Amino acid sequence: xNTKELIIEKVKEKFGESVEEITDFRDDLCFIxxxxxxxxxxxxxxxxxxLQFIMCKDVTAIDWATRKKRFTTVYxxxxxxxxxxxxxxxxIDDEPxxxxxxxxxxKSANWYERETWDMYGIKFLNHPDLRRIYMPEGFEHxxxxxxxxxxxxxxxxxxxxxxx
Amino acid sequence: MDRVRQIYNDEKLLKKxxxxxxxxxxxxxxxxxxxxxGPQHPATHGVLRLVLRLDGETVVGIIPExxxxxRGYEKMAENMSYIEFIPHTDRLDYTGTMCNNVGYVLAVxxxxxxxxxxxxxxxxxxxxxxxRIAAHLVAIGTFAMDVGAVTMVMWTFREREKVNSIxxxxxxxxxxxxxxxxxxxxxxxxxxxxxxxxxxxxELEPALGEMDKLMLSNRIFIDRLEGIGILPKEDAIxxxxxxxxxxxxxxxxxxxxxxxxxFYNEIDFKIPTFTQGDCLARYFQRGDExxxxxxxxxQCLAKMPKGEVIANSPKKVLSHKTEIYSKMExxxxxxxxxxxxxxxxxxxxxxxxxxxxxxxxxxxxxxGSGQPWKLKIHSPxxxxxxxxxxxxxxxxxxxxxxxxxxLDPVMGEADK
Amino acid sequence: xxxxxxxxxxxxxxxxxxxxxxxxxxxxxxxMPMGISCCAIEMIAAADPKYDIARFGSEVMRFSPRQxxxxxxAGTVTYKMAQVVRRIYDQMPEPKWxxxxxxxxxxxxxxRSYSVVQGIDQFLPVDVYTAGCPPRPENLLNALMTIQDKxxxxxxxxxxxxxLTELEHxxx
Numbered sequence: 001x002n003t004k005e006l007i008i009e010k011v012k013e014k015f016g017e018s019v020e021e022i023t024d025f026r027d028d029l030c031f032i033x034x035x036x037x038x039x040x041x042x043x044x045x046x047x048x049x050x051l052q053f054i055m056c057k058d059v060t061a062i063d064w065a066t067r068k069k070r071f072t073t074v075y076x077x078x079x080x081x082x083x084x085x086x087x088x089x090x091x092i093d094d095e096p097x098x099x100x101x102x103x104x105x106x107k108s109a110n111w112y113e114r115e116t117w118d119m120y121g122i123k124f125l126n127h128p129d130l131r132r133i134y135m136p137e138g139f140e141h142x143x144x145x146x147x148x149x150x151x152x153x154x155x156x157x158x159x160x161x162x163x164x
Numbered sequence: 165m166d167r168v169r170q171i172y173n174d175e176k177l178l179k180k181x182x183x184x185x186x187x188x189x190x191x192x193x194x195x196x197x198x199x200x201x202g203p204q205h206p207a208t209h210g211v212l213r214l215v216l217r218l219d220g221e222t223v224v225g226i227i228p229e230x231x232x233x234x235r236g237y238e239k240m241a242e243n244m245s246y247i248e249f250i251p252h253t254d255r256l257d258y259t260g261t262m263c264n265n266v267g268y269v270l271a272v273x274x275x276x277x278x279x280x281x282x283x284x285x286x287x288x289x290x291x292x293x294x295x296r297i298a299a300h301l302v303a304i305g306t307f308a309m310d311v312g313a314v315t316m317v318m319w320t321f322r323e324r325e326k327v328n329s330i331x332x333x334x335x336x337x338x339x340x341x342x343x344x345x346x347x348x349x350x351x352x353x354x355x356x357x358x359x360x361x362x363x364x365x366x367e368l369e370p371a372l373g374e375m376d377k378l379m380l381s382n383r384i385f386i387d388r389l390e391g392i393g394i395l396p397k398e399d400a401i402x403x404x405x406x407x408x409x410x411x412x413x414x415x416x417x418x419x420x421x422x423x424x425x426x427f428y429n430e431i432d433f434k435i436p437t438f439t440q441g442d443c444l445a446r447y448f449q450r451g452d453e454x455x456x457x458x459x460x461x462x463q464c465l466a467k468m469p470k471g472e473v474i475a476n477s478p479k480k481v482l483s484h485k486t487e488i489y490s491k492m493e494x495x496x497x498x499x500x501x502x503x504x505x506x507x508x509x510x511x512x513x514x515x516x517x518x519x520x521x522x523x524x525x526x527x528x529x530x531x532g533s534g535q536p537w538k539l540k541i542h543s544p545x546x547x548x549x550x551x552x553x554x555x556x557x558x559x560x561x562x563x564x565x566x567x568x569x570x571l572d573p574v575m576g577e578a579d580k
Numbered sequence: 581x582x583x584x585x586x587x588x589x590x591x592x593x594x595x596x597x598x599x600x601x602x603x604x605x606x607x608x609x610x611x612m613p614m615g616i617s618c619c620a621i622e623m624i625a626a627a628d629p630k631y632d633i634a635r636f637g638s639e640v641m642r643f644s645p646r647q648x649x650x651x652x653x654a655g656t657v658t659y660k661m662a663q664v665v666r667r668i669y670d671q672m673p674e675p676k677w678x679x680x681x682x683x684x685x686x687x688x689x690x691x692r693s694y695s696v697v698q699g700i701d702q703f704l705p706v707d708v709y710t711a712g713c714p715p716r717p718e719n720l721l722n723a724l725m726t727i728q729d730k731x732x733x734x735x736x737x738x739x740x741x742x743x744l745t746e747l748e749h750x751x752x
């Protein structure tokens with residue numbers, strides 16, 4: 001059996017009821033799972049000797065603006081042994097949005113989650129150092145949310161005076 | 165005091181200036197120092213701020229601060245069509261610009277299901293490898309300049325000027341070219357440009373030999389880089405480091421071999437790997453990659469077929485101007501594509517290419533309209549900078565400069 | 581022996597202090613490169629063997645603001661970086677000039693977004709604007725020549741009998 005079927009079978013046998021959906025668009029396999037199982041899922045995928053998804057490439061989020069579950073966090077992970085890149089998604093429906101951090105499983109997720117907090121306002125529980133990474137510290141908004149205008153809010157960022 | 169208040173509206177700073185400052189000599193000698201290697205510094209590659217905690221001259225802790233070049237790429241991408249975003253991808257890694265163009269266009273073609281003709285794929289490979297040579301020349305030159313060998317930057321820029329004049333002839337601009345289009349490339353390469361590329365490659369080999377002779381017989385250079393900033397294999401994988409830094413630590417991962425795109429599976433090239441993982445290994449890694457790129461370029465120039473350079477699918481790809489001015493359907497499709505965008509199907513894809521700095525990936529979420537719903541750029545410099553805190557612990561201040569130079573971050577893509 | 585052969589008698593020539601000081605200042609403009617993004621690569625290219633900025637007198641690109649008299653702002657300035665650029669401009673000693681290199685510094689360039697300052701003349705007095713994205717090195721050399729003309733025309737009476745705060749006006 002090929003790699004895709006191997007992964008689907010192993011995941012289904014361990015986490016059958018937490019997987020909400022499995023999609024396969026343009027040959028990219030993606031699991032949509034319940035958000036409180038994300039850390040167990042990640043730990044299983046990393047430590048299983050057949051799968052070994054040891055590298056986390058990216059953590060980001062999608063803002064669906066009008067849907068009831070407004071945000072979806074997206075994780076891209078990679079396994080050197082199988083040479084396969086996998087995508088995991090978790091829908092978030094509480095307000096303000098929170099989800100458990102995966103930086104205890106993959107260390108590289110540290111800065112990616114800081115970027116997601118800065119841009120979307122999703123709080124990662126038990127993160128070692130959740131601060132803004134791109135915008136200055138005193139900035140009060142989260143720029144990539146769909147209700148923030150692309151030209152910005154005048155006066156939200158300070159500018160030095162011209163010396164006249 | 166009044167002029168200070170006018171220029172800086174910073175209450176915290178003013179309060180600190182007016183506080184009582186009774187500093188005794190014991191404070192200075194016993195405690196650790198916190199020093200700011202600010203955003204404007206000759207040796208940080210771009211605007212990167214490092215806050216160092218020092219004990220004497222040894223670094224005890226380091227925190228990098230990004231965001232001084234955050235231009236809002238991802239927010240702007242949600243408001244413009246796929247074709248309008250191509251010039252913005254140029255400015256991501258601004259040392260090797262054609263590779264970013266190729267990566268973005270391949271990601272959109274994967275999403276929309278378009279296939280470019282064979283000659284266009286070979287042209288993309290040629291310009292991508294030329295860009296890789298140019299970017300590695302900048303990296304080597306500025307790295308040597310940071311460590312003290314100022315002649316190298318003049319020599320490598322002399323070679324890079326030849327690449328710039330080749331791009332000027334092919335695409336019209338020296339380095340921010342926006343040469344690729346969705347479905348192919350903008351215009352064809354003529355025989356004079358191919359002759360110039362061959363001439364450049366002939367002159368590059370002896371120039372690299374000269375540079376090697378200059379640097380490797382220099383005892384100070386070797387001593388300054390050997391054994392500094394060692395990144396072990398497991399740490400490199402767990403911190404998410406990519407590109408030449410990962411290969412210099414022993415992991416043999418190159419996107420051109422792992423998930424081949426364009427026609428890299430028909431070209432014969434090695435992937436250089438080193439196991440030591442220190443600054444000298446990363447320096448050699450980049451030099452070896454330039455030599456491999458020369459081999460790839462020779463093979464591509466030999467194998468390139470004749471043919472068209474843009475795909476023939478008028479509903480999704482802009483046709484040639486002569487067709488638009490003379491046929492009715494092409495005119496209508498051109499109008500629809502420019503005003504409303506190509507409409508790819510609903511869904512999301514991730515596609516990555518091997519940039520000179522690492523693996524550049526685009527994650528595009530489409531909701532069926534002409535503008536992406538979300539575009540996430542996985543930039544290699546952002547991932548590489550995560551390793552700085554671990555690499556610099558225990559090193560001296562001068563080693564921090566060498567380590568940052570060897571990781572080779574470009575703030576245009578680290579800050580997006 | 582060129583100069584002495586042309587002089588009359590014992591070797592005096594008369595000129596104004598303005599002319600001598602202007603000639604000296606404009607022939608040795610030392611720039612401070614504020615290289616922020618892509619335009620910085622073109623600025624380094626203006627200093628490389630093909631486009632050689634050193635033959636115009638800018639032999640050293642001093643990265644220290646205290647030792648330079650021209651600031652070339654090359655690259656997109658964001659709100660976070662504007663505080664830093666202004667602070668470095670204030671540290672430069674008088675007389676000082678500013679070149680705004682590229683489209684991003686002149687007017688925000690192609691970035692119409694929430695974090696980019698739309699033109700550095702919102703917080704800095706600019707002398708020469710350069711067009712291009714990025715401007716070719718020849719364009720930067722043209723801007724340098726324009727600044728040299730401007731420096732050559734400054735007069736001593738612009739600096740005389742003025743109180744300190746009004747000196748800023750005479751730079752514009």
